[in-house]
Ligand SMILES: Nc1ncnc2c1ncn2[C@@H]1O[C@H](COP(=O)(O)OP(=O)(O)O)[C@@H](O)[C@H]1O
């Protein structure tokens with residue numbers, strides 16, 4: 001657990017970068033430091049591993065005042081990843097990742113094993129990459145290696161300063177998704193700096209919103225969106241905060257029941273009866289193994305004898321882990337009223353509709369207002 | 372490849388010239404003979420000795436001093452030292468050598484001191500830029516991971532600056548080979564003796580007999596040091612960036 005108590009930083013030139021900031025980060029939590037450029041996020045973060053000397057207040061890690069620790073020992077137990085990455089160009093990817101293990105004096109075979117393990121965790125082929133040099137990597141690969149290096153010594157705490165900031169949007173989203181998945185298994189205590197509200201909402205368990213060196217609001221993403229403390233927060237999250245909330249909900253949070261389906265071999269007349277009885281006008285079509293094939297609307301049933309003849313095959317699907325804003329955007333851009341949810345083997349898990357999304361959003365907004 | 376062809380042709384030309392002049396019976400019939408092989412060998416040896424001694428001293432002073440002024444504690448010294456060295460180099464080499472004689476007297480010591488002063492700047496400046504041009508993010512990452520200042524210097528900064536430092540040493544060495552021609556003016560030895568004799572007697576061939584081996588020496592030393600530089604450079608700095 002990390003605790004900041006009245007933390008203050010006045011630079012030698014008199015700039016008051018951080019003013020009396022106090023908050024706590026629980027074990028295994030991902031805390032995002034959010035705010036406009038120059039508000040003191042980086043300064044706050046670097047005071048935790050003492051890259052920037054604190055000028056007032058105290059930072060505790062597991063109850064111990066960090067000022068009393070040996071600074072190099074402190075840093076070896078805190079992973080550190082920055083936007084500029086700063087990989088060592090004279091060392092291979094493997095040696096880069098083994099930096100902290102080497103400093104900690106791990107035996108060589110354990111270091112090597114750690115390097116391979118982390119590359120695999122980052123979705124990189126260790127055989128291919130472990131012997132490469134940083135200059136042979138693409139931006140996305142370098143960023144992954146940077147994160148792997150930060151995790152090298154298996155630190156309980158991770159500091160990340162806009163680690164995905166300098167990457168193209170598509171790669172960034174992919175890295176964020178991968179990173180979330182990794183965090184679900186690793187459960188590190190993470191301080192993550194960003195000025196991007198979308199990234200903050202997507203990744204953060206809690207968000208510390210800063211303004212001109214002060215902490216304005218420290219809350220969960222939902223509370224920040226729907227319970228803004230003041231006008232600054234309201235403006236910062238933006239008028240489209242309702243839509244931003246879709247980012248907080250995943251398909252698995254709202255789609256529970258397995259959906260009614262039809263087999264492609266069934267007769268259309270029988271299906272029409274079923275639809276009328278159940279009061280629905282769309283059904284997902286599956287094969288004998290439960291694999292998703294497409295959808296069939298009531299209006300199409302008259303066009304043929306069997307479902308297979310009249311169904312429209314669909315390529316657009318989502319998984320249980322997809323966030324609702326992606327679902328919403330898929331449905332809008334492909335003109336769909338229903339989006340099938342499949343697992344990794346393309347087996348149908350459920351169906352999500354506009355109505356489900358609307359209900360989920362209303363519920364989230366209400367929860368924010370009352371809680 | 373083309374680089375090597377030019378280098379080797381030049382070397383063959385210079386050495387061929389030396390051999391041809393030395394093998395002549397007369398440079399001026401009945402008046403001047405060419406210097407003998409023994410003289411050329413002795414002068415080359417003396418020349419090389421001067422250069423090596425001066426260069427070793429320049430490295431011993433320039434590299435540590437150049438690195439030292441990049442350290443935060445010595446930041447205040449950066450401008451005077453690097454600036455001073457720059458001014459030093461802007462003084463013509465002949466003047467530096469001429470100034471040394473009245474101060475230190477005639478002899479080898481004056482020549483070497485002058486060569487050190489003159490050869491110091493490239494070593495000093497490249498050591499300084501080699502270290503200070505390292506991407507600050509690299510050093511910050513190293514600090515953030517808990518490397519001590521010493522470990523950062525040894526494992527990161529020195530290997531990254533080494534190619535630049537080695538270039539400084541190479542440039543300095545090549546310059547010093549040329550400057551050492553003038554050492555004879557303050558009582559030093561070297562191939563300058565032959566060149567100067569040619570100047571006094573106004574015999575172009577005698578001048579060439581001293582100048583050609585000097586140029587060849589500069590080319591050979593430059594080539595060797597370039598190879599050493601390549602060998603000492605980390606493989607990670609030589610790989611080409613892959614387009615991805
Ligand atoms: N070394 C420094 N000396 C003086 N002022 C600084 C220094 N570093 C940052 N600042 C100032 O402190 C404030 C906070 O900076 P920073 O923590 O980098 O902000 P952020 O990461 O939120 O963009 C800014 O006004 C910045 O100009």
Ligand SMILES: [Mg+2]
Nearest residue numbers: 041042043193
């Ligand atoms: Mg910053």
